[in-house]
Amino acid sequence: MSLKPMRQQVEEYIVGLQDTIVSALEKLDPNAPPFKRDSWIRTQGGRGQSCVFAVPEASESGSAHENLPVLEKAGVNISIVHGKLPPAAVKAMRVDHSSVPFDPLSPAVPFFAAGLSLVIHPRNPHAPTCHANYRYFEITESVQEGKESGSGKLLAWWFGGGSDLTPSYLYEEDAVHFHKTIKEACDTHGEAIYPAFKKWCDEYFLIPHREETRGIGGIFFDDLCDQTHHRLPDDAVRPRTPEDIFKFIKTAGDAFVPSYVPIVERRMKTPSTPHERRWQLIRRGRYVEFNLVHDRGTKFGLVTPGARIESILMSLPETARWEYMSDMGTDENSEEGKLMKVLKEPRAWV
Amino acid sequence: MSLKPMRQQVEEYIVGLQDTIVSALEKLDPNAPPFKRDSWIRTQGGRGQSCVFAVPEASESGSAHENLPVLEKAGVNISIVHGKLPPAAVKAMRVDHSSVPFDPLSPAVPFFAAGLSLVIHPRNPHAPTCHANYRYFEITESVQEGKESGSGKLLAWWFGGGSDLTPSYLYEEDAVHFHKTIKEACDTHGEAIYPAFKKWCDEYFLIPHREETRGIGGIFFDDLCDQTHHRLPDDAVRPRTPEDIFKFIKTAGDAFVPSYVPIVERRMKTPSTPHERRWQLIRRGRYVEFNLVHDRGTKFGLVTPGARIESILMSLPETARWEYMSDMGTDENSEEGKLMKVLKEPRAWV
Numbered sequence: 001m002s003l004k005p006m007r008q009q010v011e012e013y014i015v016g017l018q019d020t021i022v023s024a025l026e027k028l029d030p031n032a033p034p035f036k037r038d039s040w041i042r043t044q045g046g047r048g049q050s051c052v053f054a055v056p057e058a059s060e061s062g063s064a065h066e067n068l069p070v071l072e073k074a075g076v077n078i079s080i081v082h083g084k085l086p087p088a089a090v091k092a093m094r095v096d097h098s099s100v101p102f103d104p105l106s107p108a109v110p111f112f113a114a115g116l117s118l119v120i121h122p123r124n125p126h127a128p129t130c131h132a133n134y135r136y137f138e139i140t141e142s143v144q145e146g147k148e149s150g151s152g153k154l155l156a157w158w159f160g161g162g163s164d165l166t167p168s169y170l171y172e173e174d175a176v177h178f179h180k181t182i183k184e185a186c187d188t189h190g191e192a193i194y195p196a197f198k199k200w201c202d203e204y205f206l207i208p209h210r211e212e213t214r215g216i217g218g219i220f221f222d223d224l225c226d227q228t229h230h231r232l233p234d235d236a237v238r239p240r241t242p243e244d245i246f247k248f249i250k251t252a253g254d255a256f257v258p259s260y261v262p263i264v265e266r267r268m269k270t271p272s273t274p275h276e277r278r279w280q281l282i283r284r285g286r287y288v289e290f291n292l293v294h295d296r297g298t299k300f301g302l303v304t305p306g307a308r309i310e311s312i313l314m315s316l317p318e319t320a321r322w323e324y325m326s327d328m329g330t331d332e333n334s335e336e337g338k339l340m341k342v343l344k345e346p347r348a349w350v
Numbered sequence: 351m352s353l354k355p356m357r358q359q360v361e362e363y364i365v366g367l368q369d370t371i372v373s374a375l376e377k378l379d380p381n382a383p384p385f386k387r388d389s390w391i392r393t394q395g396g397r398g399q400s401c402v403f404a405v406p407e408a409s410e411s412g413s414a415h416e417n418l419p420v421l422e423k424a425g426v427n428i429s430i431v432h433g434k435l436p437p438a439a440v441k442a443m444r445v446d447h448s449s450v451p452f453d454p455l456s457p458a459v460p461f462f463a464a465g466l467s468l469v470i471h472p473r474n475p476h477a478p479t480c481h482a483n484y485r486y487f488e489i490t491e492s493v494q495e496g497k498e499s500g501s502g503k504l505l506a507w508w509f510g511g512g513s514d515l516t517p518s519y520l521y522e523e524d525a526v527h528f529h530k531t532i533k534e535a536c537d538t539h540g541e542a543i544y545p546a547f548k549k550w551c552d553e554y555f556l557i558p559h560r561e562e563t564r565g566i567g568g569i570f571f572d573d574l575c576d577q578t579h580h581r582l583p584d585d586a587v588r589p590r591t592p593e594d595i596f597k598f599i600k601t602a603g604d605a606f607v608p609s610y611v612p613i614v615e616r617r618m619k620t621p622s623t624p625h626e627r628r629w630q631l632i633r634r635g636r637y638v639e640f641n642l643v644h645d646r647g648t649k650f651g652l653v654t655p656g657a658r659i660e661s662i663l664m665s666l667p668e669t670a671r672w673e674y675m676s677d678m679g680t681d682e683n684s685e686e687g688k689l690m691k692v693l694k695e696p697r698a699w700v
Binding site for chain 1: 388400402404423425558559560631635638639642643649652653657659660663664666667668669670671672673674675
């Protein structure tokens with residue numbers, strides 16, 4: 001068992017994971033420019049690093065699409081921040097974490113949050129978009145001014161995260177590969193994990209006004225700690241100590257590259273038509289709808305004073321498209337219609 | 351004074367206004383396909399007509415931009431609907447309309463709503479986007495089943511609306527023309543109207559997380575009826591009777607074509623570069639952010655059961671673009687920077 005505090009262990013892990021993922025993505029396309037590393041300091045406490053891929057010049061050059069890089073827009077970001085939570089945030093957290101203190105006279109509580117989040121939008125319509133997130137959260141006791149932040153007693157902690165795939169065209173073998181890789185990672189920590197978090201993912205990434213999911217799912221979870229978990233049976237084999245849950249997070253994080261990169265590799269050179277590009281951009285429009293209208297993280301970020309808007313909205317695609325009463329996807333025998341069918345009725349992939 | 355009920359007068363007016371506006375837009379570009387007229391019936395009560403312009407094939411043909419139609423995407427929609435309001439909507443309305451009844455035992459109240467709403471996105475980056483809306487709302491007493499809907503006593507009524515301009519590049523003479531035309535229309539009904547509703551427009555179309563307005567404004571108003579109005583001085587000269595307020599609405603609605611169409615006419619053939627197109631698409635991204643994150647009408651529509659999603663989201667541009675940490679607009683001496691300056695600090699145009 002490590003003697004290092006968990007916040008330090010998590011920080012070291014996500015710093016390394018960011019590097020691993022960015023390197024794997026850069027290796028996919030050695031001729032493309034590297035990701036742009038962009039470190040930042042949060043004046044209220046903490047730091048982060050964005051690793052972003054974008055080639056905005058492409059749209060101005062008018063060059064042929066076959067010479068374009070594999071990725072269209074991608075971001076792999078980490079942040080390690082601490083500070084005081086405003087009362088509204090504290091109240092919201094108490095719903096799932098009864099040990100979070102709430103004193104109406106002194107409602108701001110110290111927090112620590114460290115996480116990695118990524119969104120990859122490849123250019124080829126046959127290569128799916130992928131999103132992933134792994135995060136750790138701590139609430140500590142207030143300490144007197146002048147004392148080191150983080151020296152207060154730990155009152156509550158939890159891990160959250162997940163990863164999910166958003167194809168424009170359905171390749172069943174890709175969906176199976178993605179889910180199978182994630183399931184195998186989960187299963188080593190308890191067989192109840194994958195089914196519970198797969199279901200949670202399908203529920204979370206629903207676009208209610210479209211009555212369709214954003215993509216073909218993966219896993220989504222939050223509030224994983226030593227307490228009873230509302231998505232897992234009480235008697236389930238599952239990680240319960242901080243160290244064991246962190247091991248699960250690491251297994252899930254380490255599974256990201258093998259779950260996703262081979263899919264991009266086998267689709268990135270598939271010939272595509274302007275029709276397929278158009279459908280990809282319509283699907284990106286739905287991605288924008290989910291992120292701006294429904295995603296809790298984005299909504300929370302946009303109303304947080306001092307939040308870094310560029311990081312929050314980095315998940316948005318380079319280009320998105322909206323057509324009134326589009327005919328694309330309405331014919332259930334078309335390739336577009338085949339995707340729509342699984343977005344309307346989430347499937348068990350493994 | 352007309353003997354016809356107001357709901358009928360409003361319906362007749364917006365039917366005619368839709369036709370006038372669509373004809374004026376079609377005349378701008380006689381070689382383009384006509385708007386697609388799409389009538390619909392609301393099963394819960396009412397009807398509407400969407401008039402939509404779109405040429406989705408353009409993106410697939412890969413044809414040169416100089417041959418593309420003047421408009422990229424446009425919708426001029428009317429709806430005339432009635433039904434019962436759910437309790438949450440009734441409660442929200444009582445804030446500004448104390449005569450709206452609220453009986454916790456029988457909270458659903460009959461309503462009637464008629465309105466025209468439009469969004470025009472021209473293709474040329476030098477031609478601005480325009481949005482307008484004119485609407486009438488009625489709350490009536492519940493009537494026994496079997497009696498004709500609308501036969502109940504009128505309990506509350508109000509008009510709302512406005513129009514606003516969203517350029518990608520600032521032409522001061524266009525902003526002045528747009529505001530001047532609207533101000534002159536307002537002034538014939540009382541000189542307090544334009545300044546109050548111009549200010550309301552700048553406040554309403556703010557994108558808080560970007561700290562910028564969506565465009566260069568126009569007017570925005572709601573809750574205009576025979577009661578005290580929270581945006582207008584009590585002693586102001588202004589329309590107060592239903593007939594006088596309807597006359598104001600008609601003057602404002604009739605001013606739409608002269609306020610906007612001449613601007614498109616003088617910008618639609620301005621030569622443009624891929625750089626300017628890129629900026630236009632980034633600005634369209636901000637349009638999407640406002641509409642999906644902040645616009646009350648869109649948010650209300652998306653959570654309304656049975657709402658027509660295609661009509662609600664018709665306001666979204668054909669294409670939008672997001673760049674991480676874009677350099678566009680950051681140089682205040684660039685043409686993009688000049689627009690940003692007026693979006694950060696709304697200006698008095700007349």
